[in-house]
Amino acid sequence: MVERHTGLSIFCHVVLLIGAAVVCMPLYFAFVAGSLTVGEVQQVPFPLVPGGHFVENTVLAWNEGQFSRLYVNSLIVTIGIVVGKLTVSLIAGFAVTYFRFPFRMTAFWLIFISLMLPVEVRIIPTYEAVADAGGPLRSLFEAIGLTGFIADRTGYQLDAALQWNMINSYGGLILPLIASASATFLFRQFFLTVPDELCEAAKLDGAGPLKFFWDVLLPLSRANIAALSIILFLYGWNQYLWPLLFTTEKAMATAMIGLKDLIPVADAQPAWNIAMAASFFVMAPPALVILLMQRWFTKGLVDSSK
Template sequence: MIENRPLLNLISHLTLCLGVLVVAFPIWIAFVASTHAPEALNSGTVPLWPGDRFLLNYAMALGLETGQKTLNVNLISMLGNSLVMALGITIGKLLISMLAAYAIVFFRFRFRMLSFWLIFITLMLPVEVRIMPTFEVVADLGMLNSYSGLILPLIASATATFLFRQFFLTVPHELIEAARMDGAGPIRFFIDILLPLSRTNLAALFVIMFIYGWNQYLWPLLITTDEHYYTVVMSIQRMLSVGDAEVAWHLVMPSTLMAMLPPVLVVILMQRLFIKGLVETEK
């Protein structure tokens, strides 16, 4: 039985409101800054209420209106590059990790567990440790300044392989025997049975991997020298690196807010499946 404690409820709600305020206030400041003229933002004080240049600033950031620009490509192109990279990394990670976990759990072959532990050990090797040999391989293959160079080196995921393996181990053996008696081969068992069972896990990992791919900065920075392949994250950083010149905050802030929209939309649209994938197991 849960007791009704008004004081405890009040403290809980105040704590939640404080947390929302701490998280939302910087976003509000960014939105306000995106609606003002550059003179207002470079005066040394930050306005707290929106200005009258909302449509103009966002149109300039999207390249729909002429004005001061930091790069030769507009924000639409940057967002498209980030979207291609994020989706490519996400789909690649899910596909390869699921197939690897499927082979490790349901097939019996020599060095099966050794293969799994070799994959698992890579969790202790961040991208920064292996970035130079990876860059050399990508350069030798001629994939600099290309979508394949942005995506392929990042599609392997030990974390997703481990999570899929743990889920596949919970699949009842009776289900495997029933599928075998019905004449289902390995491919049909994978597509018709394992994929539907893994729906919530796929959704949870999709959200995590999409945000991971969208927020990539170091790898695109290394392999892209052509502005037409810049991602939105690295492009925003380049907008801030202006030396002694004044930062175009009226363009940086709209770009930052629009760069937040795709990950936020993915989380909102897949929120229910994302939560179920983290706390439940469908069988």
């Protein structure tokens, strides 16, 4: 039993208040900058009191950055990444935990080793693969002579039909990011904690693997899925490098790219107030997700540690 001491409680609250102040200070300065005019932002020393132009700057940033379209793109890409990662990770974790097939552990360790290969490391081959998604099939058909055979017999050019370019598409933004070694590892570790008696009881009741997965494992994994969904939502929403490299059309950009475009560059008007105002509605969806699902996030972390 932990005893309560007044001095210790005061010290803990002071430390928490100092930590909260350090974390919130950049947000406060961003709010101050977003509420000032261009001339006021450049004042030395920097004003510490907010101005009265925050709403005006926010509306200007929204219209100037065309965030109506960018917000939709970000939501579609983020939800696609979350659903894709959860689906692939759940199925992969279920397979390596409950199925006994050759090289099962080899497959698991290959998945685990891929943790050391983030998107930034494999960005060039990933771009080439998505920009020419039909390339492997063309190489296979050429190796077995199927391409020439079809062209000679029917006149149909198989090479032309397999020119699949996924640049500036939702599929190209989502599919390369749905594989998650960390999520697969977390679900596998959770499945290992499920009592074997549940699996045996399901077999006695005549339940197949899919029914056991759907009726037993998924309900038990709700807290873990909710906690992981929050992390994956933050990961998907904050993606910057892949959308920056993969989108060449403004209509397919994400909110992060729109925020980057508002940052002043050399020989341009230093409109930092517009960029700072935009940063608040760009960070709003992740903040709302964390606030609304805070209980599930905590529950998922606590249940995972048992």
